Amino acid sequence: MASILVAEDDADLRSLVAFKLASRGHDVVQVVDGAEALASVRSHRPDVVVLDITMPGVSGLDAARQIRDDPALSDLPIIMLTARAGSADVEAGLDTGADDYVIKPFSPRELALRVEGLLERRR
Amino acid sequence: MTDHQVRRHEGEQEDDAGNEPGLELDEILAVLSHELRTPLSTIAGSLEIIAEELEGRVEPRYQLILEAGRRNVNRMTRLLDDLLTISHNGVLVPGTEEFDMRGVVREVVEDLTLPAERRSLDVVLHVPDEPLVVTGDAGQLYRACANLVGNALKFSHEGGRVDIAVGSDGNDAVIRVIDRGIGIPEDARAHLGTSFFRSRNAIERQISGTGLGLRVVQLVADAHDGAFEIDSEEGRGTTVTLRLRTSATGPSSDPTSGPSTAPGAINPDD
Numbered sequence: 467m468a469s470i471l472v473a474e475d476d477a478d479l480r481s482l483v484a485f486k487l488a489s490r491g492h493d494v495v496q497v498v499d500g501a502e503a504l505a506s507v508r509s510h511r512p513d514v515v516v517l518d519i520t521m522p523g524v525s526g527l528d529a530a531r532q533i534r535d536d537p538a539l540s541d542l543p544i545i546m547l548t549a550r551a552g553s554a555d556v557e558a559g560l561d562t563g564a565d566d567y568v569i570k571p572f573s574p575r576e577l578a579l580r581v582e583g584l585l586e587r588r589r
Numbered sequence: 590m591t592d593h594q595v596r597r598h599e600g601e602q603e604d605d606a607g608n609e610p611g612l613e614l615d616e617i618l619a620v621l622s623h624e625l626r627t628p629l630s631t632i633a634g635s636l637e638i639i640a641e642e643l644e645g646r647v648e649p650r651y652q653l654i655l656e657a658g659r660r661n662v663n664r665m666t667r668l669l670d671d672l673l674t675i676s677h678n679g680v681l682v683p684g685t686e687e688f689d690m691r692g693v694v695r696e697v698v699e700d701l702t703l704p705a706e707r708r709s710l711d712v713v714l715h716v717p718d719e720p721l722v723v724t725g726d727a728g729q730l731y732r733a734c735a736n737l738v739g740n741a742l743k744f745s746h747e748g749g750r751v752d753i754a755v756g757s758d759g760n761d762a763v764i765r766v767i768d769r770g771i772g773i774p775e776d777a778r779a780h781l782g783t784s785f786f787r788s789r790n791a792i793e794r795q796i797s798g799t800g801l802g803l804r805v806v807q808l809v810a811d812a813h814d815g816a817f818e819i820d821s822e823e824g825r826g827t828t829v830t831l832r833l834r835t836s837a838t839g840p841s842s843d844p845t846s847g848p849s850t851a852p853g854a855i856n857p858d859d
Contacts, residue, residue: 549624549627571629
């Protein structure tokens with residue numbers, strides 16, 4: 467049972483991911499863009515962040531970079547949601563410091579298992 | 590969202606009709622492929638969650654309906670993957686990783702197990718004992734092989750057999766897919782590999798497809814300094830041979846003669 471931040475601008479997908487993670491007993495906070503994600507992790511640090519790459523304003527990549535650059539947050543586990551299946555784009559996500567990624571369309575179960583895997587490794 | 594803003598060619602103006610120049614089909618395809626993945630993710634996820642919730646508690650016919658939904662989400666995903674692949678203005682960025690082609694082909698066969706079973710097809714995979722190291726983009730090669738094997742399954746008669754052989758031939762990695770299905774009509778041969786082309790007999794038999802599969806194979810082969818050949822006879826079946834440059838020289842092994850007995854291991858350049 468962990469606290470998880472989900473940042474995704476698409477309302478339906480965000481609700482679905484939140485629903486899945488909550489159904490497995492986690493506390494989920496939902497935000498709609500990178501700026502809200504940064505504000506949220508700074509005020510209430512979660513155990514793991516699920517970050518969509520393409521969001522308006524501050525993108526998931528920007529948010530991940532800023533999280534890594536912040537000494538208080540730099541070890542925060544991050545898993546990214548990407549629509550890009552090209553390996554170069556996945557590398558870009560990992561280059562900014564994401565610990566893991568899933569490619570859309572993804573299985574909510576798969577995402578939940580990866581999130582829990584990340585949490586387990588950090589214990 | 591800067592990731593998929595449409596790029597305008599410098600110095601071009603809208604014409605009198607207000608049409609945007611430089612908005613190539615390829616850019617549209619790339620944007621489409623990107624944009625459709627989020628709603629598709631929601632649909633796929635919704636069906637999965639419902640299927641999990643109802644498992645064992647609902648009549649089989651509803652289970653089948655859910656499965657049909659999920660299966661077609663997978664189909665759309667494969668289409669989007671193909672669209673993304675062919676959207677690179679006809680040129681794919683060559684990859685630089687080294688990987689074992691046997692793993693790529695094994696993954697393709699595994700991922701297509703259900704469609705094969707549904708048509709009672711016997712899929713036989715022949716791989717050598719030694720690694721077959723290729724330099725390139727494993728994702729692109731997965732797509733190309735998935736399209737070739739997918740075609741073999743689609744165009745086979747029910748209960749038929751498909752052979753997939755992986756091997757080496759001098760400097761080339763060779764992947765051969767053999768089916769004994771409906772084959773390709775002579776008049777279609779010249780059009781294969783052009784976008785959206787579908788042959789007469791595929792259309793007549795209402796076999797689903799987008800006509801993009803072979804175009805993807807062509808682009809991937811080009812990006813890997815390779816080639817593909819099709820040998821087919823209508824009513825008898827089709828053999829497709831995909832050749833790729835390997836990163837090493839090694840002994841020849843005929844990919845259709847079963848498990849390789851070629852001596853020695855391939856030494857990839859280190």
